[in-house]
Amino acid sequence: MPSLGELIAPRRMGRDFRWLLASSWTSNVGDGVALAAAPLLIASMTSSPILVAAGAILQFLPWLLFGLHAGAIADRFDRRRLVMFANAARAVVLAGLCAFLLTGTANIWIVLAVAFLYGTAEVFVDTAGSTLLPMLVAPSDLGIGNARLQAGYLVANQFAGPPLGAFLFAAGTAWPFLLEIVCVLLAVVLISRMAATPVPPRSAGEGEGEGEGEGSHVHTDIGEGLRWLWKNPPVRMLVLIILVFNVTWAAPWGVLVLYATERLHMGAIGYGALTTASAVGGILATLCFGWLERHVSFATLMRVVLSLEVLMHLAFALTSTGWVALVIMFVFGAYAFVWGTISTTVRQRLVPAELQGRVASVNMVGVFGGMVIGQALGGVIAQVWGLTAPWWFAFVGAALTLLLVWKPISQIVSAAPVDQSLNETQTNEP
Numbered sequence: 001m002p003s004l005g006e007l008i009a010p011r012r013m014g015r016d017f018r019w020l021l022a023s024s025w026t027s028n029v030g031d032g033v034a035l036a037a038a039p040l041l042i043a044s045m046t047s048s049p050i051l052v053a054a055g056a057i058l059q060f061l062p063w064l065l066f067g068l069h070a071g072a073i074a075d076r077f078d079r080r081r082l083v084m085f086a087n088a089a090r091a092v093v094l095a096g097l098c099a100f101l102l103t104g105t106a107n108i109w110i111v112l113a114v115a116f117l118y119g120t121a122e123v124f125v126d127t128a129g130s131t132l133l134p135m136l137v138a139p140s141d142l143g144i145g146n147a148r149l150q151a152g153y154l155v156a157n158q159f160a161g162p163p164l165g166a167f168l169f170a171a172g173t174a175w176p177f178l179l180e181i182v183c184v185l186l187a188v189v190l191i192s193r194m195a196a197t198p199v200p201p202r203s204a205g206e207g208e209g210e211g212e213g214e215g216s217h218v219h220t221d222i223g224e225g226l227r228w229l230w231k232n233p234p235v236r237m238l239v240l241i242i243l244v245f246n247v248t249w250a251a252p253w254g255v256l257v258l259y260a261t262e263r264l265h266m267g268a269i270g271y272g273a274l275t276t277a278s279a280v281g282g283i284l285a286t287l288c289f290g291w292l293e294r295h296v297s298f299a300t301l302m303r304v305v306l307s308l309e310v311l312m313h314l315a316f317a318l319t320s321t322g323w324v325a326l327v328i329m330f331v332f333g334a335y336a337f338v339w340g341t342i343s344t345t346v347r348q349r350l351v352p353a354e355l356q357g358r359v360a361s362v363n364m365v366g367v368f369g370g371m372v373i374g375q376a377l378g379g380v381i382a383q384v385w386g387l388t389a390p391w392w393f394a395f396v397g398a399a400l401t402l403l404l405v406w407k408p409i410s411q412i413v414s415a416a417p418v419d420q421s422l423n424e425t426q427t428n429e430p
Contacts, residue, residue, distance in 0.1 A: 008148060010141075016194045017136045017145060023190035024129070025152035027087065030183030032161015037169045037176035038115065044173070045108040055115055060368035062119040067368070070127040071361025072221035075354055079128045079135070080197040084188050086124035091184045093117045094177050101174040127364065131356040134348045135197055139416075142345045143293045150341050151286035154333075159279040225358025234415040235350050235359060237408050238343060241401070243366035245309060248397040250374025252316065252390035255382045259316075263387050266322045277326045281333025289341060298342050299413040303406065305339040308332075310398045317391035349416035 009018045042055040074082060097114045100106035137145050168176040229236055252259065260271040292301060308331065315328050351359045378390040 013137045013141055019190055019193045020132055021148055023187045024149050025156055026183050027187035028152050028156035029161055030180035032157040033165035033176045033180050036162035036165035040169045051108055058115040058119055062123045063364055063368040066123050067361045067365040068222045070124045071358040072218045074128040074131055074357025078197055078199055079131050080194055082128040083125055083191055086121045087184050087188045089121040090118055091181050094181045098174045098177050127357055127361050130360045139349050142348050146341045146344045147289040150337055154279055154282040225355055228355055229359055229362055234412040238412050239363050239366050241405050243370045244401045246367050246370025247374040248394040250371040251378030251394050254375035254378040259387045264322045264325055270322055274329045277329040278333035281330040282337040285334040285337040299410045301342055302409050305335045306402050308335045310402055313391050313395035313398055317388050346416045
């Protein structure tokens with residue numbers, strides 16, 4: 001019987017994968033702590049809805065401002081060192097916040113500035129970090145590798161971290177951020193144990209135009225990445241699917257707290273339980289992903305998952321019962337994890353090594369851009385037509401999108417190369 005370590009990170013995937021996994025999981029503990037502590041800190045300093053909302057906006061604003069640049073930079077330098085440097089920058093920013101908190105000089109403007117700086121560094125961590133896995137494992141192991149990384153996100157960031165962050169905040173405002181510093185620095189140490197990653201190869205045309213300045217080089221790299229994406233139909237379609245489904249998903253999610261408290265009458269605790277139910281569903285999916293990958297094609301899984309997304313919106317539009325909503329959220333967490341793992345795996349298989357950072361950054365800009373558009377639409381729709389209207393909008397929009405992409409999904413998956421000779425080694429995966 002294989003050991004627990006072998007089940008989580010099989011030896012065939014290499015020591016470097018284990019160091020990457022350990023670093024990612026550790027970093028996610030710190031991020032999960034901040035997920036609860038940061039909003040609590042902002043709420044303790046102001047009752048202004050605008051300033052509280054600004055704290056949430058600063059979570060994705062750096063992606064829209066710097067996401068494409070982060071992708072270009074990740075494709076030009078040692079990605080492991082870039083992750084280490086950006087994580088170190090996050091620790092410095094947090095140390096500054098702790099100094100203000102411990103001396104009693106912190107105010108809402110300092111906290112918002114810290115949130116923006118921290119979020120900017122996180123853009124570079126996440127972009128460069130997303131390119132490391134394809135450099136470490138075979139294409140046939142990308143699915144299980146992404147599943148393990150996603151599992152750490154679910155357990156540490158979404159499930160364990162937030163309660164710990166709230167508990168530490170009650171003990172003292174600086175404690176959760178001090179713990180986050182420890183986690184981030186430990187993540188730096190762990191990823192430093194990996195072998196140095198080679199600088200991505202430069203494709204033809206990159207590096208031309210010397211003397212124009214570093215900024216022009218980066219913009220040229222961004223342009224090349226966008227042109228490659230536009231000329232590659234499978235990857236282009238995958239990014240567009242993610243963008244549109246994030247618009248429809250974010251429309252009702254932006255008013256979920258009002259929907260839970262006013263329509264479902266679940267209260268604050270019940271609203272928190274919805275998030276917990278989603279995380280539990282995702283954790284269950286992590287245990288099943290290896291089996292799903294071996295027995296069900298990615299094309300079928302993608303169609304099933306997107307169909308469940310359509311049905312989820314319809315179910316929320318129709319229900320007014322709290323326990324039904326909890327069941328829906330549990331299912332949502334399970335299929336959302338499967339979708340995230342598959343879409344990332346397919347994209348990584350399709351994109352050349354030298355373009356991984358740029359294409360990943362375009363994907364993330366699409367994710368957060370879709371969220372901004374969706375939340376704005378959802379707020380207006382709910383204000384005019386009521387709290388269930390965003391769910392109906394999401395249902396119709398997702399259903400129409402699914403009809404349009406049903407056939408192209410096969411083309412997306414079939415275009416992703418997999419080393420078939422390694423498939424048999426996956427039969428021992430959980």
